[in-house]
Amino acid sequence: MSGLALVLMACCVGLLLWLALNSHTPLPWVVSWSLVSLGGLLAATLAIRLGWTRRLNDPSLTLPQMLWAITSAAVAYLVVADARDMLPCMVAMVLLFGSLGLRMRQIVGITVYAFVATSTAMVLAPRLLNQPVSVVDAAHAVMLAVVLLACMGVSLRLHSLRSRLQQQRLALSRALEEHRALASRDALTGLLNRRSMLELLELEQRRCVRGQRSMALAVLDIDHFKRINDNYGHAVGDRALQAFAHTVRHTVRGGDVLARWGGEEFVLLLGDVNDNAALSLLQRIGQAVSQAVVADAPEGLRMTVSTGLTVHLPGESVEATLERADQALYRAKHQGRNCVVLADLQAPPPPPHPPPPLAPAGLTAGPAVPPQTAASLH
């Protein structure tokens, strides 16, 4: 029951007390009833505030408080004869406030209980007080039945409105979640998209500055992807991209992050790894990609990937690291594709469009490493 209901109950009890003091009802009865009624509600409030009810199914003790308040109201009908007119009002208040937190079956149950409790009080009152049943008593009974039915109707309606509101809120938060996922992920491969990857890289870069972490970045580009589209169709091309993403993700460690950078180009973030280990991993990726099977595609369809790899130097910008990896990729493409080129950290920044080398590069500066020779580096 809400704090407001408690306050209202307290007002009613105060009013009843006043009526009792101004009527012929024996004072000890009235005082005892008031103390027991209020005491029960205060005890419940205290238990809730102290957190004793936290582990219960109903931590706010709604149902017990309602049962208590309705029983108190029914007993009041017997004890405080002058205040009987207030019974429908009190029961209605308890039902309306309390039912907000109840399930449908509980609402019907508590209304039935209210009906049984109050009608028992009405039947017993004339006998206990030795008074004949009057027309007023009959009118009370009819009014109470009407009030109880109306309260139940209103409570059930409120309940259905609340459940509809909850469903709408749930649907809205799911839609928001999906929207967020769509905004941060590439729809085709399910990988992080370029924007989210850049955010992640900025975060990692700051960790590198603080010396908490090191990272290597690789730019991977599927070779001659245009031919796959041209020869097998765009749908097969899409599935090839998915197969590529799936293969790389299952070759790297859980903490490494692959993102779709655009088209058939991907960026891989490798955490806490040296250049040799990164090179070896990218060689394995190259081999795995060359064996990857594209779903519903002709048998002969195989992919290869060219990769530019570099380690991030603490203090430099993410853009600078990416640019170096991109230049290494450029060299990998010009050295025959299907290989990994590790960027040379000592070399001055390359010109914007370096001419392709005449012969395959050695392994010293910007080594081009075909997948099958990876092991020889270690």
Ligand SMILES: Nc1nc2c(ncn2[C@@H]2O[C@H](COP(=O)(O)OP(=O)(O)OP(=O)(O)O)[C@@H](O)[C@H]2O)c(=O)[nH]1
């Ligand atoms: N099916 C499909 N194709 C895409 C998608 N994004 C980009 N492409 C295609 O990828 C191809 C990229 O071609 P290019 O940039 O010429 O590169 P390439 O053919 O891979 O050649 P190299 O990179 O030099 O080996 C283009 O034909 C694009 O249309 C996509 O989401 N789905």
